Amino acid sequence: MANWLTKTEPESFSYADLQHLGRDRWNGVKIFTAVYCKMKMDKVAK
Helix, strand or coil: CCCCCCCCCCCCCCHHHHHHHCCCCCCCCCCHHHHHHHHHHHHHHC
């Protein structure tokens, strides 16, 4: 099983936030390349 950790700016969602929640959705992505990579990650994870 593949595991992915994707990065965001700490001001909007920090690593401490992720530790607190345990898991969260990656949303609000507008750059096509990032969206494409996210779709590829989803396919590998399934």
